[in-house]
Amino acid sequence: xxxxxxxxxxxxxxxxxxxxxxxxxxxxxxxxxxxxxxxxxxxxxxxxxxxxxxxxxxxxxxxxxxxxxxxxxxxxxxxxxxxxxxxxxxxxxxxxxxxxxxxxxxxxxxxxxxxxxxxxxxxxxxxxxxxxxxxxxxxxxxxxxxxxxxxxxxxxxxxxxxxxxxxxxxxxxxxxxxxxxxxxxxxxxxxxxxxxxxxxxxxxxxxxxxxxxxxxxxxxxxxxxxxxxxxxxxxxxxxxxxxxxxxxxxxxxxxxxxxxxxxxxxxxxxxxxxxxxxxxxxxxxxxxxxxxxxxxxxxxxxxxxxxxxxxxxxxxxxxxxxxxxxxxxxxxxxxxxxxxxxxxxxxxxxxxxxxxxxxxxxxxxxxxxxxxxxxxxxxxxxxxxxxxxxxxxxxxxxxx
Numbered sequence: 001x002x003x004x005x006x007x008x009x010x011x012x013x014x015x016x017x018x019x020x021x022x023x024x025x026x027x028x029x030x031x032x033x034x035x036x037x038x039x040x041x042x043x044x045x046x047x048x049x050x051x052x053x054x055x056x057x058x059x060x061x062x063x064x065x066x067x068x069x070x071x072x073x074x075x076x077x078x079x080x081x082x083x084x085x086x087x088x089x090x091x092x093x094x095x096x097x098x099x100x101x102x103x104x105x106x107x108x109x110x111x112x113x114x115x116x117x118x119x120x121x122x123x124x125x126x127x128x129x130x131x132x133x134x135x136x137x138x139x140x141x142x143x144x145x146x147x148x149x150x151x152x153x154x155x156x157x158x159x160x161x162x163x164x165x166x167x168x169x170x171x172x173x174x175x176x177x178x179x180x181x182x183x184x185x186x187x188x189x190x191x192x193x194x195x196x197x198x199x200x201x202x203x204x205x206x207x208x209x210x211x212x213x214x215x216x217x218x219x220x221x222x223x224x225x226x227x228x229x230x231x232x233x234x235x236x237x238x239x240x241x242x243x244x245x246x247x248x249x250x251x252x253x254x255x256x257x258x259x260x261x262x263x264x265x266x267x268x269x270x271x272x273x274x275x276x277x278x279x280x281x282x283x284x285x286x287x288x289x290x291x292x293x294x295x296x297x298x299x300x301x302x303x304x305x306x307x308x309x310x311x312x313x314x315x316x317x318x319x320x321x322x323x324x325x326x327x328x329x330x331x332x333x334x335x336x337x338x339x340x341x342x343x344x345x346x347x348x349x350x351x352x353x354x355x356x357x358x359x360x361x362x363x364x365x366x367x368x369x370x371x372x373x374x375x376x377x378x379x380x381x382x383x384x385x386x387x388x389x390x391x392x393x394x395x396x397x398x399x400x
Contacts, residue, residue, distance in 0.1 A: 021289075031304075036189060049259045053256070054210055062091050076167045102182050128168075200266070200267060258316070
């Protein structure tokens with residue numbers, strides 16, 4: 001009929017071509033690329049926060065390479081590559097670039113055909129074998145053949161294994177230190193949940209082991225080696241980081257909050273890309289070309305970007321308020337009454353120790369629980385979402 005409207009006629013155009021939900025086109029969409037870039041930035045930032053808080057000048061790779069050189073001699077890998085001679089986080093800048101490159105190469109390899117992957121892996125194994133025993137074979141076997149003497153390798157011939165073994169050992173050490181960056185990058189750009197889980201799991205495992213080793217009773221048993229480990233003091237210092245005129249947390253506590261928030265950003269963005277691409281892949285062919293489904297995917301991706309920025313920022317701020325809530329209460333009491341009671345309470349040993357943070361968090365949770373009976377939080381969030389959703393409602397045609 002002439003009055004009927006073809007549902008495929010209203011198609012979103014980009015570059016003069018109809019947009020679809022096929023993976024080849026969807027992976028190039030700016031929202032997907034933005035989520036991957038945000039996840040990569042969060043991964044690197046999280047790694048730098050962990051390194052600056054627990055590793056630098058304590059158990060970083062340059063110290064391990066220095067000990068290795070004292071035992072076996074000069075390490076064949078260049079100092080500029082491992083960051084030796086630099087100070088602070090500068091030791092990790094070049095290794096992080098290498099980790100990102102290696103993770104990106106592994107992600108690119110994951111999208112190749114099985115035959116190409118098999119050939120690349122076989123070439124890598126052959127190259128590794130040639131690097132390891134190539135010089136030994138080229139010197140030992142011809143020497144036996146020319147002299148007609150079946151003998152084991154001499155000491156000079158065995159020394160040809162020293163350089164490749166030290167090189168492989170150095171690369172393994174760098175790989176262990178850069179494992180979260182390598183696996184995280186592979187997971188983000190290679191669309192691998194397992195790799196993202198490896199990056200998060202290794203980071204959390206390191207934090208757990210470090211917390212156990214820096215426990216005072218265990219740290220005292222480690223001797224000189226344990227003295228190099230960086231541990232947070234049991235007594236909390238005066239907070240210097242905050243907002244709205246209130247100092248809520250110390251720089252060490254702020255670093256821990258940043259690590260937690262960045263882990264969530266990395267996880268939500270990385271898993272979000274995989275989840276949306278899997279959803280689009282499982283759609284029927286007719287739905288992938290339907291402009292309504294394309295529009296819905298745009299709304300979902302835009303909403304994910306807004307929620308990632310909004311909710312996780314709120315999470316970080318609320319965590320800071322929860323940890324420093326007792327200082328907020330005492331500051332309000334001090335300004336309103338001017339009594340010395342607030343100053344005496346703020347200097348109490350209970351609030352100065354680490355379990356004072358637990359007391360502060362419980363006070364904050366109690367206040368939020370009480371406010372729930374007076375403030376309809378669900379309606380407030382619904383109102384905020386309705387205000388941020390500026391999409392016009394479809395206009396209904398008049399019926400005659």
